[in-house]
Amino acid sequence: MTEIDETTYREWIDRTEVARERLDAWPVRGLKAALEEDVGTGEGDEVPALGQWLYFVPAVPRSRMGEDGHPQRGGFLPPVSLPRRMWAASDISFGRPMRIGEEVEKTARIADVLVKAGKTGLLVFLKIENTYRSGGEHVLTEVQTIVYRDDPRPDEVPPPPKRAPENAAWSETVEPDTALLFRYSAVTFNAHRIHYDAPYAREVEGYPDVVVHGQLTATLLFNALRRNTSVRRLRTFGFRAMKPIFAGERIFLEGVPSGDGYQLWARDGDGNLCLSASVEF
Numbered sequence: 001m002t003e004i005d006e007t008t009y010r011e012w013i014d015r016t017e018v019a020r021e022r023l024d025a026w027p028v029r030g031l032k033a034a035l036e037e038d039v040g041t042g043e044g045d046e047v048p049a050l051g052q053w054l055y056f057v058p059a060v061p062r063s064r065m066g067e068d069g070h071p072q073r074g075g076f077l078p079p080v081s082l083p084r085r086m087w088a089a090s091d092i093s094f095g096r097p098m099r100i101g102e103e104v105e106k107t108a109r110i111a112d113v114l115v116k117a118g119k120t121g122l123l124v125f126l127k128i129e130n131t132y133r134s135g136g137e138h139v140l141t142e143v144q145t146i147v148y149r150d151d152p153r154p155d156e157v158p159p160p161p162k163r164a165p166e167n168a169a170w171s172e173t174v175e176p177d178t179a180l181l182f183r184y185s186a187v188t189f190n191a192h193r194i195h196y197d198a199p200y201a202r203e204v205e206g207y208p209d210v211v212v213h214g215q216l217t218a219t220l221l222f223n224a225l226r227r228n229t230s231v232r233r234l235r236t237f238g239f240r241a242m243k244p245i246f247a248g249e250r251i252f253l254e255g256v257p258s259g260d261g262y263q264l265w266a267r268d269g270d271g272n273l274c275l276s277a278s279v280e281f
């Protein structure tokens with residue numbers, strides 16, 4: 001493997017890719033069924049907040065898929081040689097809601113590539129800025145951070161987890177099972193094998209079971225916020241995935257008012273922080 005340092009993938013920074021898509025009703029219908037949320041699915045209805053993840057999915061032919069189920073590396077995304085990919089974080093600012101049936105343009109730009117030494121080994125963080133526009137209007141901007149990690153070491157032990165806050169104003173529980181993970185992978189056309197192929201997740205990537213998608217946990221947190229507050233529209237939503245959640249694990253979706261918004265988090269049954277988020281409205 002080539003040595004990786006801050007300069008290795010520099011030439012990818014500022015590369016852009018533009019795509020256009022009509023926002024079909026189907027993935028919103030699929031998400032509605034998967035999460036049992038009361039959302040409209042007709043022409044002109046609002047795509048629910050965080051529904052941008054249902055669109056512009058990378059439908060590459062099977063022959064161009066990599067071993068992990070994602071499109072082969074290279075091309076628009078830099079060919080990072082660390083094998084294990086995870087969703088690390090997102091920072092989203094909302095303009096106006098997207099609507100089913102509208103034509104949206106998405107511009108993706110490689111915003112940064114950072115190399116860091118983590119407690120779990122070498123980490124390459126890829127930041128992609130996705131800007132969505134429609135009819136000349138700004139709809140949404142998301143800076144998505146993907147992390148690439150080395151193969152698991154035989155003696156690997158997970159780093160000590162951070163504690164979740166203990167001042168929750170509400171607390172809901174959910175156990176994302178493999179059927180929910182399958183349906184979320186299906187509506188986002190995400191073939192990443194860590195979410196459905198348990199032998200691959202265990203034997204190749206070293207996880208104890210299949211992994212819950214970062215965006216699914218963020219969506220569950222947002223839906224819990226809606227159920228427990230009058231918040232419907234957001235100005236910003238940012239999250240950071242701290243500790244993987246595995247299928248069937250019981251997690252707690254919690255939050256508390258904070259400044260002009262809310263602090264949200266998902267924790268496990270031992271009080272460990274799995275995903276932290278903040279929203280402004």
Ligand SMILES: CC(C)(COP(=O)(O)OP(=O)(O)OC[C@H]1O[C@@H](n2cnc3c(N)ncnc32)[C@H](O)[C@@H]1OP(=O)(O)O)[C@@H](O)C(=O)NCCC(=O)NCCSC(=O)C[C@](C)(O)C(=O)O
Pocket residue numbers: 085086087088089116117118119120121123125145146147149159190192211212213214215240241242243244245
């Ligand atoms: C990423 C891991 C391995 C690093 O864990 P670590 O212990 O090695 O890191 P650390 O030692 O705590 O931190 C090292 C540096 O990394 C930064 N850092 C540390 N974590 C993050 C983060 N999340 N986002 C942004 N930055 C982060 C941290 O701030 C620090 O920076 P510094 O040196 O400048 O101070 C660990 O945090 C972890 O396991 N997180 C959970 C990831 C996860 O479960 N993601 C969702 C499931 S994967 C998925 O959905 C996939 C999908 C959808 O299919 C798809 O491919 O797109």
